[in-house]
Amino acid sequence: AKGSSANGGLSSFPTIKSTHSLVAKHVTKEKWDKLHEHKTATSGFTLAKAIACAVEFDNQHCGIYAGDWDSYKDFSDVFDPIIQEYHGISADAKHTSDMDFSKITGNVNPDAPVHSTRIRVGRSIDGFGLSPGITKEQRLGVESLFKTASANFKDELAGTYYPLTGMDDTVRQQLVDDHFLFMSGDRNLTVAGMERDWPEGRGIFHNKDKTFLVWVNEEDQLRIISMEKGGDVLGVFKRLAGGIQAVGDSVKAESGKDFMLDEKYGYVHSCPTNLGTGMRASVHIDLPGWTAHGVDKLKARCEELSLQPRGTRGESGGQTGHTYDISNKHRLGYSEVQLVQTMIDGVNKLYEEDLELQKKQLEFPNIQSAHSLVAKHVTKEKWDKLCKHTTKTAGFTLAKAIACAVEFDNQHCGIYAGDWDSYKDFADVFDPIIQEYHGISADAKHTSDMDFSKITGNVNPDAPVHSTRIRVGRSIDGFGLSPGITKEQRLGVESLFKTASANFKDELAGTYYPLTGMDETVRQQLVDDHFLFMSGDRNLTVAGMERDWPEGRGIFHNKDKTFLVWVNEEDQLRIISMEKGGDVLGVFKRLAGGIQAVGDSVKAESGKDFMLDEKYGYVHSCPTNLGTGMRASVHIDLPGWTAHGVDKLKARCEELSLQPRGTRGESGGQTGHTYDISNKHRLGYSEVQLVQTMIDGVNTLYKEDLEL
Ligand code: ADP
Ligand code: ADP
Ligand code: MG
Structure with a gap:
């Protein structure tokens, strides 16, 4: 924690960055002046500590935590109105719990594609602080009491407690990946004070089958969890009821202590949003129809059904694919039985609607990019013929292929392939688009040529070239392409490439760095230095290329970062040669050797070849990259052209078969007078021809720049 938030004794009224939070509304100067010097008896908590997240971040809805039960009472001038507003309850409301599972009607439809069900509640043991304020001794006290209990x-409930301290890291990571264990590093929890002394005093209890679990000293003292594969919500709720009872009875027997239970606010939690039941009952369910219809619409529908959708990697994890975590929205103001009933009913409704939406997907779509090649070539007739087809390798559809043209109004091309099959199965659509885009005839064939000895000359050494980079894309046969690739295939590409890359020799030798687990400052530095791709491109997202991000992605590079391979970004592999200065010929030579090494080594390890199509050359996910998949670029200063006008530079590049870009990548935009100048074509010319065109064109632009 930084700034005033860490300083519990600071007396001046703090600047609350989350200006729209409930804290900003209810922590007035007057209340602050009255309360800021008070320290609670149990854990010495202050109002400054309670509101640290609202002060530090600009994105909080609520923004307050309690450090002990006293906090709710001592700072009730602040907490009461926030709790009432957040939960929509009146000042005199009282909470009643009800865990009587016999009152539940029905269950989640067994036909619904539910992967798993999980219900959790939080519980706090009286006499100890809550996570944001709990002292070290109290935290260890909770752990030791729970362990004994x-x-x-x-x-079925019998099991073992595993402390985080000393836990083997592969075991820990596996528990996280399998959705059983919490992890550290959440910025909210850190600023709220909940990661002090990490990992001491934390741990997880679970039974043999991992269907009954208790988290110790995470956001709450105890999180009691019942979970299992499949959609038997009622069964999971039954086990939870028994589990809560067992924890409560056993803690009472060992210590004489009860759970903190407030007349108005029910079970006491560190976060006021969890007060009441502290219960979140969720299913992980596939909703492909809703996904196609739009995630924003799903969110609005969940709101109507008193449900909350999340991604499946936990609250801060984000959404991938078409699987959602759907849970009850409320915690307080309803009993546990009511909340589980609402969840069951709502999930059944969403599932029914999803089937309808899936049907609707077969209707001819409204293509927002009205001037795109997709709009021209995806006619109603072709749609009706192809819309039901699913490709063999990756299960890709025409709807997925044209998602960008449908969703955005600014696409020129607007189509991607999800596997090599897509180009063949949907050839009625792809063929005319590819021919029109690349200006080739229907019977054209592609021939590659990487023989660098055919290049004449090089970029003028006097030209102010910062750096040179040439990349190609390559796809390994048998796996899908990024827009359609399955999770397993993506991991297969990564693991094959990783093994293959260990064979690279001499200048090409290097290391593969997976994105998962990469240190954030290291990652950002690689992006800033133009070596690494990043997530968040809206085109790539809508095209399906960011599913399961960042899993299976990574970067290989040699020691000098002159030879690099991107794994599972827009293409399975992007093979890159780059260096400072303008020695395009040298960079091309290294690239030729690098492509050869990747191909040979992949072949030796797996027997697999690169996808190479007779007509379309090397297969890429984007048809605009077909052929060579090569972009040879320099970053060059053109102050004369900048003064003359960027539009004129664009027109001149067109004449020279070049393409100008900004220097922060395709979607990045232009800054200053430095340009990324590259070959315009990918298909219809060999690699040697494209590099020659680039060298000659850059020399021409440089000469003209001096004149200008
Ligand atoms: P909580 O509200 O309990 O803090 P989070 O959203 O932070 O929940 O998720 C905690 C963990 O529980 C994550 O690993 C998440 O993937 C997992 N999880 C949540 N719901 C389910 C479910 N229905 N099936 C399987 N795992 C789940
Ligand atoms: P691609 O066509 O390979 O997808 P992008 O335009 O998306 O290329 O750029 C990818 C990254 O490569 C960006 O960080 C960009 O700045 C960097 N890059 C491209 N050309 C050069 C160059 N000549 N020198 C240095 N970095 C470059
Ligand atoms: Mg959580």
């Missing part, structure tokens, strides 16, 4: 659990 948990030894009494019987039958």
